[in-house]
Amino acid sequence: xxxxxxxxxxxxxxxxxxxxxxxxxxxxxxxxxxxxxxxxxxxxxxxxxxxxxxxxxxxxxxxxxxxxxxxxxxxxxxxxxxxxxxxxxxxxxxxxxxxxxxxxxxxxxxxxxxxxxxxxxxxxxxxxxxxxxxxxxxxxxxxxxxxxxxxxxxxxxxxxxxxxxxxxxxxxxxxxxxxxxxxxxxxxxxxxxxxxxxxxxxxxxxxxxxxxxxxxxxxxxxxxxxxxxxxxxxxxxxxxxxxxxxxxxxxxxxxxxxxxxxxxxxxxxxxxxxxxxxxxxxxxxxxxxxxxxxxxxxxxxxxxxxxxxxxxxxxxxxxxxxxxxxxxxxxxxxxxxxxxxxxxxxxxxxxxxxxxxxxxxxxxxxxxxxxxxxxxxxxxxxxxxxxxxxxxxxxxxxxxxxxxxxxxxxxxxxxxxxxxxxxxxxxxxxxxxxxxxxxxxxxxxxxxxxxxxxxxxxxxxxxxxxxxxxxxxxxxxxxxxxxxxxxxxxxxxxxxxxxxxxxxxxxxxxxxxxxxxxxx
Amino acid sequence: xxxxxxxxxxxxxxxxxxxxxxxxxxxxxxxxxxxxxxxxxxxxxxxxxxxxxxxxxxxxxxxxxxxxxxxxxxxxxxxxxxxxxxxxxxxxxxxxxxxxxxxxxxxxxxxxxxxxxxxxxxxxxxxxxxxxxxxxxxxxxxxxxxxxxxxxxxxxxxxxxxxxxxxxxxxxxxxxxxxxxxxxxxxxxxxxxxxxxxxxxxxxxxxxxxxxxxxxxxxxxxxxxx
Numbered sequence: 001x002x003x004x005x006x007x008x009x010x011x012x013x014x015x016x017x018x019x020x021x022x023x024x025x026x027x028x029x030x031x032x033x034x035x036x037x038x039x040x041x042x043x044x045x046x047x048x049x050x051x052x053x054x055x056x057x058x059x060x061x062x063x064x065x066x067x068x069x070x071x072x073x074x075x076x077x078x079x080x081x082x083x084x085x086x087x088x089x090x091x092x093x094x095x096x097x098x099x100x101x102x103x104x105x106x107x108x109x110x111x112x113x114x115x116x117x118x119x120x121x122x123x124x125x126x127x128x129x130x131x132x133x134x135x136x137x138x139x140x141x142x143x144x145x146x147x148x149x150x151x152x153x154x155x156x157x158x159x160x161x162x163x164x165x166x167x168x169x170x171x172x173x174x175x176x177x178x179x180x181x182x183x184x185x186x187x188x189x190x191x192x193x194x195x196x197x198x199x200x201x202x203x204x205x206x207x208x209x210x211x212x213x214x215x216x217x218x219x220x221x222x223x224x225x226x227x228x229x230x231x232x233x234x235x236x237x238x239x240x241x242x243x244x245x246x247x248x249x250x251x252x253x254x255x256x257x258x259x260x261x262x263x264x265x266x267x268x269x270x271x272x273x274x275x276x277x278x279x280x281x282x283x284x285x286x287x288x289x290x291x292x293x294x295x296x297x298x299x300x301x302x303x304x305x306x307x308x309x310x311x312x313x314x315x316x317x318x319x320x321x322x323x324x325x326x327x328x329x330x331x332x333x334x335x336x337x338x339x340x341x342x343x344x345x346x347x348x349x350x351x352x353x354x355x356x357x358x359x360x361x362x363x364x365x366x367x368x369x370x371x372x373x374x375x376x377x378x379x380x381x382x383x384x385x386x387x388x389x390x391x392x393x394x395x396x397x398x399x400x401x402x403x404x405x406x407x408x409x410x411x412x413x414x415x416x417x418x419x420x421x422x423x424x425x426x427x428x429x430x431x432x433x434x435x436x437x438x439x440x441x442x443x444x445x446x447x448x449x450x451x452x453x454x455x456x457x458x459x460x461x462x463x464x465x466x467x468x469x470x471x472x473x474x475x476x477x478x479x480x481x482x483x484x485x486x487x488x489x490x491x492x493x494x495x496x497x498x499x500x501x502x503x504x505x506x507x508x509x510x511x512x513x514x515x516x517x518x519x520x
Numbered sequence: 521x522x523x524x525x526x527x528x529x530x531x532x533x534x535x536x537x538x539x540x541x542x543x544x545x546x547x548x549x550x551x552x553x554x555x556x557x558x559x560x561x562x563x564x565x566x567x568x569x570x571x572x573x574x575x576x577x578x579x580x581x582x583x584x585x586x587x588x589x590x591x592x593x594x595x596x597x598x599x600x601x602x603x604x605x606x607x608x609x610x611x612x613x614x615x616x617x618x619x620x621x622x623x624x625x626x627x628x629x630x631x632x633x634x635x636x637x638x639x640x641x642x643x644x645x646x647x648x649x650x651x652x653x654x655x656x657x658x659x660x661x662x663x664x665x666x667x668x669x670x671x672x673x674x675x676x677x678x679x680x681x682x683x684x685x686x687x688x689x690x691x692x693x694x695x696x697x698x699x700x701x702x703x704x705x706x707x708x709x710x711x712x713x714x715x716x717x718x719x720x721x722x723x724x725x726x727x728x729x730x731x732x733x734x735x736x737x738x739x740x741x742x743x744x745x746x
Contacts, residue, residue, distance in 0.1 A: 330614075333612075337612050357728070359700075362703040362704075364707060364710070365707070366725070367718050368710075368720050368724075369724070369726070371718070372725075385716070385718035385719065387718050389711065393704075397728075398728050399727055399728035510700065510704055
């Protein structure tokens, strides 16, 4: 379908030869038709009147005209006239004609031949034009379809060059323009050999003049978008274009506009993306600033207060008061340390710097380590762990997954009443390891199930619960980097339950299994 | 600077005598002149790489080395441990924690593993001469590999042993990457020796680094800041 209408120089040359043959055949018929009429009419001359015989000649001429156009029809009519005059019009065997009737008949015949021939030729020409337009339209359609899928400037350049090569067999190159209106020399696509010699300075000049320029066989087409000039298309016509000049100019004009529009679309899309990113960064920066100002300044205020009290009022403070101040300094410093740690982690994760140091790990170990590290925070809280012995090893970054568990357990401690239990369960399920950390607190407010994983989001803004609202965002980033999912839901009447699903992989075999042998 | 000042003041209060070196070269030079019992080494040195210093120290002597690392130096920390450092502390840390680690390191030196016949911590007792393991005076049957793991941890009791060291000593150099071996056997060992394997008391996991056999409950790392 696609190749059906494609003009290539070869096929155009082929059609030229065909047309020439057709023309020659027309002249042959132009001679043959009157002769045939004469041969048919000669035996019938006693039964047919001259008018009827003239009609058969007319029919012959008309048929030739309708099939082969004007040239052939004129030959036929000019040959028909003397043949009719010689054989059928009185005096017979003489080209002279006596009857006015026959003269008029012959004149009509010549006129009919001429008119019919030219009509046929005109309609043929129009058909050819229509076909050419169709070819142009379908070429442009293919181009626009390909351009619609183009994702970057290089792709557009590739498509433009390919289409010009396919449709017309001409070499071309498309130069994009940079932010300072300078043409960029293509880096990814090497200049086609035929264009090695093009003058880039000339291209730049033409681009700045905004006019189409032809120089020997090289043509420069600046690409005009709706608000800016997008680049320049340079064509090297090593062989003649198979189209008429006007058709070609119209086609190339549309072609260039299409390309310019696509380039403009890409440029605008890029700008829009950048703007969104900037807005997001801006929002994040604001959130960061506000949370830092709150969450770092509060402990700092207390540290400065306590420390200056220790220094300035040293003599007046009782031992208990002094102890108090010391504790404040320590606790607040620890809180700040935790906070800066999280901020750094988040910064590392969100700058895409995160590299997973994956290895085979037992989740039981990671849970154990996390619980050990939180021992002080957990105090007398019962932690119920349900981790089956046959839980497979996971292909994970243990340090980061421990970070996730630390955050989730800390969260559970923060948002559930002192002394209430925390449940940690694990199970293998449909190719995933499902880990849950559940508490017996108030649970998550309805509608906040996804928001709580956003950066700097907190259930209750500016609450006493410390934290910057980074912990869960960190968890989400880590779990997603592992190809897993983290979700939260409320267990009816029991509190919040965080569910992590990490994909399972076939663990490697252990080379030397011990058959339960004992050392003793 | 600030760290050294803090170390000096907090250690001198607990009757340690300290000598300071402000760079790796001085530190190595002081090794002979001062003859210390234990070295505290910060990985962020002005003149040379902390790992190189560890390696040099190890060539010169057997004395215990405690590494101080920042959070961003995770990888370096493990490399330093593999190079022969005995334990590490991640900054920021409390003086109690520092104290506990130093004590553990010195204690390990004071009772040489070879001379030790019975190792005991909490309810766990290992008879090294007879190769038998007891928990609350009940014998626990463990496999040869589990026993080897346990004895390596006992030899470094209180300090961290990296994955690499354990894999190398138990399975050999060709299995140094096979961390899953460790997971499986340490898991088995934990299930045999711990009351709650998901919250171990003896066989502690240092995630991403290695394992540590806790020698005394009052020197558990988590009571450090008290």
